[in-house]
Amino acid sequence: MSKVHVTTRVNGDPVEFLCTPEQTLVDVLRDTLDRTGTKEGCSTGDCGACSVLLNGRLVCACLVLAVESEGAEVTTIEGIATEEGLHPIQEKFLEHAALQCGICTPGFIVATKALLDKHPEPDEETIRYWLAGNLCRCTGYDKIIRAVQDAATTLAHEA
Amino acid sequence: MAEATEFKAIGTRPVRPDGVDKVTGRAQFGADLNLPNMLYGKVLRSPHAHARIRRIDLDAARAMPGVHAVVSGADFPGAQHGEIGGEGGGDVADVAKNVMARDKVLYHGHPLAAVAATSQAIAEAALAAIEVEYEVLTPVLDLEAAMAPDAVLVNENCFTKNLPEPAEKPSNIASVMTLARGNVDEGFELADVIVEGEYRIPMAHQGYIEPHACTATVNESGQATVWTCTQGHFALRTQTANILDMSVADLKFIASEIGGGFGGKTVVYLEPVAVMLSTQARRPVKMVMSREEVFRASGPAAGSCAKIRVGAKKDGTITAATAWLAYEAGAFEGAPMGPGAMCVFAPYDLENFRVEGFDVLVNKPKVAAYRAPGAPQSMHAMESALDDLARELNMDPIDLRLKNAVAEGSQAAYGPKFPAIGFRECLEAAKAHPNYQKPVPEGAGRGVAAGFWFNAGMESSAEVHINEDGTVQIIEGSPDIGGSRASMALMAAETLGVPYEKIRVLVGDTEASGFNNVTGGSRTTFATGMAVIQACEDIIAQCKDRAAKTWGVDADQVEWEDGQAIPAPGVNAELKPLTLAEIMKTAARTGGPILGRAALNARGPGAGFSVNFGDLKVDRETGKVDVLSFTAIQDAGKAIHPAYVEGQMQGGAVQGLGWALNEEYIFDGNGVLENPGFLDYRIPVASDMPMIDTQIIEVPNPSHPFGVRGVGETPIVAPLAVAANAVRDAIGRRVHDLPLSPPNVLAAIEEG
Ligand code: FES
Ligand code: FES
Numbered sequence: 001m002s003k004v005h006v007t008t009r010v011n012g013d014p015v016e017f018l019c020t021p022e023q024t025l026v027d028v029l030r031d032t033l034d035r036t037g038t039k040e041g042c043s044t045g046d047c048g049a050c051s052v053l054l055n056g057r058l059v060c061a062c063l064v065l066a067v068e069s070e071g072a073e074v075t076t077i078e079g080i081a082t083e084e085g086l087h088p089i090q091e092k093f094l095e096h097a098a099l100q101c102g103i104c105t106p107g108f109i110v111a112t113k114a115l116l117d118k119h120p121e122p123d124e125e126t127i128r129y130w131l132a133g134n135l136c137r138c139t140g141y142d143k144i145i146r147a148v149q150d151a152a153t154t155l156a157h158e159a
Numbered sequence: 160m161a162e163a164t165e166f167k168a169i170g171t172r173p174v175r176p177d178g179v180d181k182v183t184g185r186a187q188f189g190a191d192l193n194l195p196n197m198l199y200g201k202v203l204r205s206p207h208a209h210a211r212i213r214r215i216d217l218d219a220a221r222a223m224p225g226v227h228a229v230v231s232g233a234d235f236p237g238a239q240h241g242e243i244g245g246e247g248g249g250d251v252a253d254v255a256k257n258v259m260a261r262d263k264v265l266y267h268g269h270p271l272a273a274v275a276a277t278s279q280a281i282a283e284a285a286l287a288a289i290e291v292e293y294e295v296l297t298p299v300l301d302l303e304a305a306m307a308p309d310a311v312l313v314n315e316n317c318f319t320k321n322l323p324e325p326a327e328k329p330s331n332i333a334s335v336m337t338l339a340r341g342n343v344d345e346g347f348e349l350a351d352v353i354v355e356g357e358y359r360i361p362m363a364h365q366g367y368i369e370p371h372a373c374t375a376t377v378n379e380s381g382q383a384t385v386w387t388c389t390q391g392h393f394a395l396r397t398q399t400a401n402i403l404d405m406s407v408a409d410l411k412f413i414a415s416e417i418g419g420g421f422g423g424k425t426v427v428y429l430e431p432v433a434v435m436l437s438t439q440a441r442r443p444v445k446m447v448m449s450r451e452e453v454f455r456a457s458g459p460a461a462g463s464c465a466k467i468r469v470g471a472k473k474d475g476t477i478t479a480a481t482a483w484l485a486y487e488a489g490a491f492e493g494a495p496m497g498p499g500a501m502c503v504f505a506p507y508d509l510e511n512f513r514v515e516g517f518d519v520l521v522n523k524p525k526v527a528a529y530r531a532p533g534a535p536q537s538m539h540a541m542e543s544a545l546d547d548l549a550r551e552l553n554m555d556p557i558d559l560r561l562k563n564a565v566a567e568g569s570q571a572a573y574g575p576k577f578p579a580i581g582f583r584e585c586l587e588a589a590k591a592h593p594n595y596q597k598p599v600p601e602g603a604g605r606g607v608a609a610g611f612w613f614n615a616g617m618e619s620s621a622e623v624h625i626n627e628d629g630t631v632q633i634i635e636g637s638p639d640i641g642g643s644r645a646s647m648a649l650m651a652a653e654t655l656g657v658p659y660e661k662i663r664v665l666v667g668d669t670e671a672s673g674f675n676n677v678t679g680g681s682r683t684t685f686a687t688g689m690a691v692i693q694a695c696e697d698i699i700a701q702c703k704d705r706a707a708k709t710w711g712v713d714a715d716q717v718e719w720e721d722g723q724a725i726p727a728p729g730v731n732a733e734l735k736p737l738t739l740a741e742i743m744k745t746a747a748r749t750g751g752p753i754l755g756r757a758a759l760n761a762r763g764p765g766a767g768f769s770v771n772f773g774d775l776k777v778d779r780e781t782g783k784v785d786v787l788s789f790t791a792i793q794d795a796g797k798a799i800h801p802a803y804v805e806g807q808m809q810g811g812a813v814q815g816l817g818w819a820l821n822e823e824y825i826f827d828g829n830g831v832l833e834n835p836g837f838l839d840y841r842i843p844v845a846s847d848m849p850m851i852d853t854q855i856i857e858v859p860n861p862s863h864p865f866g867v868r869g870v871g872e873t874p875i876v877a878p879l880a881v882a883a884n885a886v887r888d889a890i891g892r893r894v895h896d897l898p899l900s901p902p903n904v905l906a907a908i909e910e911g
Contacts, residue, residue, distance in 0.1 A: 020280075036191040037184015039418070041368040042450040046837035049368055077184035090182040094174045097802035100641035100810060102181035103188055103369040103418025125846075132846040135837060137366050137419050138641060139806055140813035141845045 008069040010035065011079025019066040026050040026061035028069075029076060037077040037106050041135070048134030051107035051114075052076050058114035060133075077106035080113060088158070089113060089151040098147035100138035108134050112148050120156055124149070168652035169865055172802045173659050175645040177416075186416045189372030189388025190447045197374070198227055200429075200436045200446040201282040203272040203289050204456060205264035208298035208522040208830025209313070212262060212271060216290040220274055223288060225281040228439035231272040232261040235435065236404040243398050249426070253491040255402040257525045258431050264293070265313060265490030266524050267831045268455030275436040275444045298522040298830035302464050302485050305331040305519045313490060313520040331520040333492030338500055338514040338573065346479025346511030350470025354547040358540040359896040360879075362462040362487065362824035365529045366814075366842045369418020370453045375433035376443035383434050384411045390420040390638055391677025396669050398427045403434060410434075413668040414638040421814070422528030423458055425677045454835035458527020459824060461494040462487040465503075465540035475554050475562040480509055484537050485517040489525040494518045498613070499533025501573035502876075503541050505611045506582055506768060507563040509572060522830050528679060531612040531872035535815065535879050539897065542608035542880030546887060556607040556884070557590045557770070571766075573613075581794025581858030582609070582768035588854055589770040594790045603776040603787055604888025610769035610793075610876030614869030615680025616761035620673025621690035623651065623698050623755040629740025631655065631662040633694075636672030637687040639664075641810075641871070642803035646684045647691045649799050650865065654695035656722035657739060673758050681869025684799055685860075686761035692864050697755030705749040706737045763862025767873035769793035771812065775885035782905030784820055784886060789878070790852045796860040796868030804870050809851040811874020817843040818875075819882035823898050 003018040010033065017032050024043075029035045029052070041049035043062045050061040053075035054068075080087045089112050092098070099105040108131065115122060115130040122130065127148050128141070136144060180186040217229045238255035260271040272289050276282040297311045304310060310331050318326040320334035347353060373387035383405070389395050392412035400407045417424060429446040437444040448457070466483040482503045486494035496516035504512050549556040564586060565571065567579050589595055589607070599605045621635040633647055644664040652659040665671070675687060703717040706724030710717070716730040723736040746753055773789035791808040798804040821841050825833045834840045859866025879897065886904060887893045892911045894904060 030191075031193065034193070035184070036187065039188065039369070040190065041370065041418075042837050044450065044836055044838065047368055047450075081183055086179065086182065090179075093182050094178040097172065097175070097642065097800075097806055099178075099181055100803070100806050101367070101369070101417060101419045102177075102186060103367075103416075105181055106184045109182060128846040128848075132844040135368055135842060135844060137368050137421070137814065137842060138810045140809035140811075140851050141843075141848055142809045142851045143802070143806060145845065145850070 004067050006067055006070050008072055008074060010074045011076060021067060023066045024062050025064040025066045025069055028066040029061060035076050035078055039103055039106055041103070048111060049104055049107045051110040051134065053110060053114060056117070058111055077110055080109055088154045092147040092151040092154065096143045096147035096150065098139060098143040104134060104136040108136065108144060112151065116152055116155055121152060166653055168649045168659055169797065169799050170801060171649070172800060173645065175642050176648055176664050177639060177644050188369055188416045188418050192374045192386045192415065193445070194374060194376060194443040197443040197445055198275040198277060198440055199279045199282045200273055200275045200433055200444045201286055202270045202432065203286045205260065205267060205269040205271055207264060207293055207295050208267045209296040210264050210293040211296065212260065212264060213292040213294055215272060217272065219288040219290065220285040223281065223285050225277040226274055226285045227442060228275040228436040229272065229285065230432070230435050230439065232259045235259050235402070238402050241401065243401060249491070249493045251401045254398060254426065257491060258402060258427060266522050268452065268524065269490070270456065273432045273436060275440050299331060300521060300826060300830050302487060302519055305521050306485065306517070313522055317492070317520060333488060333518045333520055336496060336500055336516040339512065340509065340572070341511030343479045343481055343511045343513045347470045349472065349478040351473045352548065352551045353468065353470040354544050354551060355468040356540065356544055356547065356893070356895055358465045358543060360463050360536050360539065362459045362523065363818050363822045364454060364459045364840065365421035365423040367419030367421060367423060370448040370450060371424070371428050371457060372447040373429050373433050374443055374445040375430065375437045377434060377437040379441065382409050383437070384413065385430055385434065386413045386415055387430055388415045388417045388424060390417065390424045390640060390679050392638065392669055393636060393674050394425060394677045395427050395430055399431045399434060402427065402431045411668060411670050414666055417638050417640050420640055421530045422532060422679055425679050426458065426527055428457055450837065451835045454840060455832050456524055458525055460529035460532070461526040461536065463536035465537055467540045467544045469544045469548055471548055471552065473552065475552055475559045477507060477509055477563050479511040480504055481512065482514045482537065482541065484514065485519055486533065486536065487521045487523060487526065488518050489521060489523045491525045492518055492520065494526055495528070495533030497533070499537040502534040502611050503537035504572040506565055506609050508565050508569045512572060523826065530811065530814065530875040534612055534876045535818065538610065538876050539879040539883065542877065543883050543893065546880070546884040547893065557586050560609055561586050577766065578861050579858055580766055580768060581856045584856045584858055585768050585770040585792045585794055588792050588856055589772060592790055592792070592854065594788060594852060595772060599774055600776070600787055603774045604885040605772060605774050606881040606884030606888060607772040608877040608880035608884060610771065610873050612681065612767050612873040612876060614685065614764035614767050615682040616686050616764045617676040617680065617682055618760050619675050619687040619690040620758040621687060621694045621756065623691065623694040625698060625739055625743055625753040627743050629738060629743050631657060633662065633664045633691055634667045634672050635687050635691060636667050636675035637683045638678045639666055640678050641806065642800060643678070643683045645803065646688060646799040650688050650692050651695050654692050655698065656720065681767065681871040682764065685764050685863060685867050685869050688867060689761050689863060690757045690759055693757035693759065694755040697757060698753060701753050701755065702739065702742050705742050705746065708749045709737065709745060710734050763860065765796050765860030765862060765868035767794060767868050767870060769873045769877050771877035771881045773881045773885055775882060775889060777886055777889040777904060779908055782901035782908060784899050784904060786816055786849055788849055791874060792854045792856060793870065793873055794856040794858050794868060795870045796863065797857055797866035798855050799865065799867060801855060804855055805853045807870045808853045808874045812851045812878050813843050813848055815875040815878025816882055819879045819897055820899050
């Protein structure tokens with residue numbers, strides 16, 4: 001099958017790749033571009049481990065075709081920390097022990113970024129519904145929710 | 160020792176050593192390794208739950224361009240019977256057949272061939288080109304059918320073990336057991352009240368978010384390296400060596416970071432296949448299960464049927480109890496009947512009881528350990544029965560349990576006398592808890608239940624190296640599944656008296672670390688922690704020796720305090736303390752590098768008890784159950800890193816609630832799993848759950864230097880009955896079977 005040439009940006013860097021038309025974005029990120037920080041737990045849009053931002057919008061990279069990233073800006077977990085260091089969301093996940101195994105963590109952090117970009121002061125219910133597409137089997141969510149609440153407070157103070 | 164000690168590092172909540180890599184995407188999990196020249200391996204799985212394989216034709220697949228290896232059962236050595244090694248254990252020959260079927264396929268999804276090709280698409284096409292001829296057999300799909308005298312046999316060579324007389328004909332009952340004390344008939348005669356019930360729980364899955372994945376590469380001399388996500392790379396190495404009839408020395412296993420396991424990643428599925436494919440192809444082979452494969456063909460928790468009968472006097476004293484426990488093992492023997500039977504009455508001091516257990520074959524995937532394997536199923540039944548009993552006696556459910564609770568010195572139902580344990584402390588804490596004092600919200604019900612798990616010890620090894628600047632490197636071999644590097648570093652910091660920040664922890668591969676049994680049985684912080692502590696004590700002894708040499712005194716004239724060697728009282732007071740860094744500066748002259756080590760089989764893991772309660776609301780129109788609040792109280796012995804202890808309690812609570820409320824394997828009449836994905840096998844999501852309140856009780860384990868008890872498994876046990884008892888309270892009727900899904904609860908409401 002002939003491959004398609006795609007030009008996109010990943011975490012600000014210009015990137016070009018060849019993919020088959022049916023290849024998903026998560027496959028290309030992980031296997032072609034070696035950005036393995038984005039995880040794959042189900043490939044059917046049910047676990048959120050593959051959460052990335054496509055032009056700032058939260059998507060499951062397993063449900064996006066790689067060709068759809070043509071001309072877009074893709075933000076992955078590898079693009080969340082800044083030159084100054086960890087993003088406050090990342091710091092709060094660490095401080096609150098909001099990860100046990102850590103496989104869901106990249107997805108949760110990207111999804112939290114999308115949430116706080118849109119709702120800087122979410123209440124608990126909003127957080128729980130926003131993150132309902134991200135499965136965590138280890139933590140029972142308690143510490144994740146607290147980390148997100150704390151990150152929201154910190155970011156609000158910084159702003 | 161533990162009671163009086165004031166700790167400096169232990170009990171604090173520092174950021175875990177591997178944390179930054181896990182929040183930035185750097186940490187490498189099972190599927191994250193790609194090697195040059197790598198092939199993709201895929202498995203052909205049975206479309207039937209029970210069938211004889213008449214013929215497999217691999218030629219067309221082999222001939223396809225891009226296909227470099229094709230294997231089926233005939234390519235694997237005929238594995239001998241024997242203990243496979245690892246948690247749950249099992250028989251080598253069984254696990255070998257589970258990894259790759261030989262003459263029969265025993266469940267839908269059972270592997271029977273595998274290919275390695277240059278792309279996933281080619282691998283899939285090659286699978287499609289394999290021709291198989293089956294003789295389809297009737298599947299055995301539930302406990303009743305399997306245990307019936309004229310049942311179709313899953314395995315024609317299975318004769319029931321542990322019968323008083325050797326079995327004469329084959330059966331689906333692989334083994335039986337009994338556990339008894341006193342005289343139950345007399346006990347029931349003394350009872351004022353007797354309750355009984357029959358409880359069924361379908362198979363459920365651990366639901367780790369990371370699918371099984373591995374990459375194997377075998378060189379021309381037969382040396383294999385396997386990168387895999389596992390709870391125990393040493394155990395998987397042993398299993399692979401046994402199945403492939405290889406020398407352990409030819410297998411190097413590297414544990415990647417692991418994305419959850421809960422018991423399900425203690426046994427091989429892909430690894431021996433990847434090694435076989437790589438041997439044939441002479442190229443690296445990567446294999447990753449799809450989510451559907453994980454559900455269909457890894458090891459779920461056993462389905463069960465439990466019949467319980469409990470009698471008590473008016474004051475709540477239990478006079479007799481019986482339990483009949485049957486577990487679905489799946490296609491091969493090895494359901495957790497033993498631990499289930501040993502746990503069912505463990506929290507209670509009973510004079511008369513009898514437990515019967517049955518390990519039953521059915522044409523479903525071979526079960527694996529799932530967090531306190533066997534206990535949630537049996538204790539759900541007992542804790543539900545106790546709730547009924549408390550109602551009959553008009554007693555507070557906590558008081559009823561207090562009346563019968565085991566304490567230090569009680570003879571456990573499963574044998575030994577308990578040393579110091581914290582069950583009563585948990586019960587009393589629950590009773591006094593502000594959440595328990597609050598009234599039950601309108602429309603909701605409250606449930607209370609206890610949980611128990613033995614915890615495990617087993618083999619661990621650790622080395623501690625002091626770097627030339629006095630910083631510390633720990634090398635151990637227990638995969639870190641939930642923050643164990645942090646607990647190792649904290650225990651080393653406490654023992655050595657050096658700051659946590661100066662300590663690094665490596666989970667070494669099978670060539671870099673001494674043997675460590677699996678991260679399972681809630682053993683890692685206890686047993687591997689003990690090895691780390693002993694290795695640090697070894698370091699201290701050596702450092703004292705080095706200081707003595709430096710000072711020209713005897714080693715017994717040196718003491719160790721706050722991370723430095725100091726002269727003992729009365730010894731020349733002019734001597735200035737020597738820090739680790741200072742000792743290392745002159746180490747070349749005093750004897751060379753400093754390396755401490757310990758290898759042990761840890762004894763006395765210290766039983767873990769919990770008491771949980773929660774308020775659950777039932778929608779009477781739809782049968783949907785919502786968790787309004789949940790409180791988990793558990794004895795941790797000593798919480799090394801309290802945040803990760805709470806995390807175990809919260810995570811276990813939510814897993815248990817998921818199992819109670821929603822999760823179940825649904826099979827059609829042909830034994831095909833109908834919900835092999837997270838959409839239909841619905842695990843709890845953030846919006847389903849409230850915050851989970853925790854209270855850690857600390858009754859030190861006398862067998863551990865810091866008093867540690869395992870904490871990982873007990874948390875999943877009580878929530879099943881908490882949910883069942885709360886629903887009973889809310890709707891006024893007991894729903895005996897799980898899950899308490901809307902249709903089941905609605906049916907109960909409508910009947911009532
Ligand atoms: S891998 Fe994309 S949602 Fe699960
Ligand atoms: S931390 Fe393991 S799945 Fe979330």
